[in-house]
Amino acid sequence: MQIFKTKSDLSSSLSSLADSLIGFVPTMGALHNGHLELLRQAKKQCSVVVCSIFVNPTQFSNKEDINSYPNTLSDDITKLEKINCDVLYVPDVSDLYTIDEKTKHFNLNGLDNVMEGKFRKGHFDGVATIIEKFFNIIKPHKAYFGQKDLQQILVVKSLTKQLNLPIEIVSVPTIRKENGLAMSSRNKLLSPKHLETASMLYKSLEFCKANKGKFSITNLKNCIKIQFSEQLEVDLEYLEFVDANNLQNISFFQENNNAICIAAYLGGVRLIDNIIF
Ligand code: AMP
Numbered sequence: 001m002q003i004f005k006t007k008s009d010l011s012s013s014l015s016s017l018a019d020s021l022i023g024f025v026p027t028m029g030a031l032h033n034g035h036l037e038l039l040r041q042a043k044k045q046c047s048v049v050v051c052s053i054f055v056n057p058t059q060f061s062n063k064e065d066i067n068s069y070p071n072t073l074s075d076d077i078t079k080l081e082k083i084n085c086d087v088l089y090v091p092d093v094s095d096l097y098t099i100d101e102k103t104k105h106f107n108l109n110g111l112d113n114v115m116e117g118k119f120r121k122g123h124f125d126g127v128a129t130i131i132e133k134f135f136n137i138i139k140p141h142k143a144y145f146g147q148k149d150l151q152q153i154l155v156v157k158s159l160t161k162q163l164n165l166p167i168e169i170v171s172v173p174t175i176r177k178e179n180g181l182a183m184s185s186r187n188k189l190l191s192p193k194h195l196e197t198a199s200m201l202y203k204s205l206e207f208c209k210a211n212k213g214k215f216s217i218t219n220l221k222n223c224i225k226i227q228f229s230e231q232l233e234v235d236l237e238y239l240e241f242v243d244a245n246n247l248q249n250i251s252f253f254q255e256n257n258n259a260i261c262i263a264a265y266l267g268g269v270r271l272i273d274n275i276i277f
Helices: 007-014 033-045 063-067 073-082 115-119 123-138 147-162 185-189 192-197 199-210 217-229
Strands: 002-004 022-027 048-053 087-089 142-146 168-172 234-243 258-266 269-276
Touching: 002 007, 007 048, 007 087, 007 123, 022 033, 022 123, 033 048, 033 142, 033 168, 048 073, 048 123, 115 123, 115 147, 115 234, 115 258, 123 147, 142 147, 147 168, 147 258, 147 269, 185 269, 192 199, 199 217, 199 234, 199 258, 199 269, 217 234
Parallel strands: 002 087, 022 048, 022 142, 048 087, 142 168
Antiparallel strands: 234 258, 258 269
């Protein structure tokens, strides 16, 4: 695997691969099986796979959150080599941002006003800012994102369309632990007890799906809120029933494309999850 620390080295290496189908998997590192699934899909569909590891400062509004973000670079490199990732781009902040650079503002068609966008102000402008930079440097044919960050996928699709970039955005299903907990780099910050309790996010989503014909959305929402309020160490931030195509709230279940999205804090660690059915 070739490792590049600067965009100039990376792009000059990639420019010699004119006939290749380039697949790109952006990550913030602390790689787990969810990330590896994105890379496996990319390996199947592309001739050259580029992974980036970069904890993007402009998408964090909370300093503590970025400072506590896990860093396991040497393990990550071992994992990437094992699945034959071709290229790793692991830049410093200064390679991608000038000192006084401000986050760009994007028109994300309202996708950034709800859920993650509502509770993490400016988050998606930060995501769009870095993804635009990555796409311009790497010029991938396909880019891979996890369904776990459903809102992020819709934002990236909207951005790609607005910028008229010829990049296919591929959505990869969420990889979970045996107890249903979605794999996440932030799980590394949970205590063993909280790792077990955290499975209630997914279990709540599955409960709502299983009971969609029996209870209204309002009743299901109330029921989950009560369950969470009974768990002292868990703080439910939001639980939204939306259309998976545009994230608009739904009052009744549709034939398909129903998404239920959840965010909660456990011992100070913020977790998100969703299901689509
Ligand atoms: P992150 O490093 O958290 O920014 O994630 C990098 C990419 O991996 C994003 O597209 C995520 O949606 C995706 N991802 C994270 N966790 C999972 C998971 N459990 N299953 C599938 N994809 C995931």
